[in-house]
Amino acid sequence: MTMDDRQIRDLFDRLMRAWTDNDAAAYGACFTDDSDYVSYDGTRAVGRHDMQDAHDRLFRGVLAGSALVGDIESIRYVVPGVAIVHGTASVLMPWRSRLPRRRLSRQTLVAVRTDQGWRFTALHNGRVRPVQIPAPDSLPSRMSQAMGHAARRLGMGRAAARI
Numbered sequence: 001m002t003m004d005d006r007q008i009r010d011l012f013d014r015l016m017r018a019w020t021d022n023d024a025a026a027y028g029a030c031f032t033d034d035s036d037y038v039s040y041d042g043t044r045a046v047g048r049h050d051m052q053d054a055h056d057r058l059f060r061g062v063l064a065g066s067a068l069v070g071d072i073e074s075i076r077y078v079v080p081g082v083a084i085v086h087g088t089a090s091v092l093m094p095w096r097s098r099l100p101r102r103r104l105s106r107q108t109l110v111a112v113r114t115d116q117g118w119r120f121t122a123l124h125n126g127r128v129r130p131v132q133i134p135a136p137d138s139l140p141s142r143m144s145q146a147m148g149h150a151a152r153r154l155g156m157g158r159a160a161a162r163i
Helices: 003-020 024-028 048-060 139-154
Strands: 031-038 044-046 067-079 082-092 105-114 117-127
Touching: 003 024, 003 067, 003 082, 003 105, 003 117, 024 048, 031 048, 044 048, 067 105
Parallel strands: 031 117
Antiparallel strands: 031 044, 067 082, 082 105, 105 117
16 A cells, blocks of 8 residues: 555545544545535535535534444546545434445545645545346337337437437
8 A cells, every 4th residue: 555545545534534523624624625526416516615514514404413434445546646536435323323225325536635635626426226237138128229219200309309
């Protein structure tokens, strides 16, 4: 394990400890000023201030007394001073003694080396809810294909969409 690996792992641990302490300022200190934060529900906070403010309200409200439990799965350096970090974590509510399986989330974080040490500049959090991909000849696949053909013939759907 490299020194950078240890420092990034320490940053991840500080992030979880700040959550468990319900300390929004310490949580925010793990991020750059211009960070992007996408929550599990798709909500996006741009900048540390907005993310920290949202977490302050959460820690004083619906997540009061909660803990963040998890670990790093991988660290991959894309260029010197920039790493993609994948971790899993789950919020443990104060009335629970075990983590519910449906609460497991996977985080993709971008860590950057700053003058103050490593910080996260982006975090995207999503629930771990794998779905089985239907085989191309399965009923769901055949139904989807038939609906696509019908929509194209009628000039509807993707062919008519303006995204």
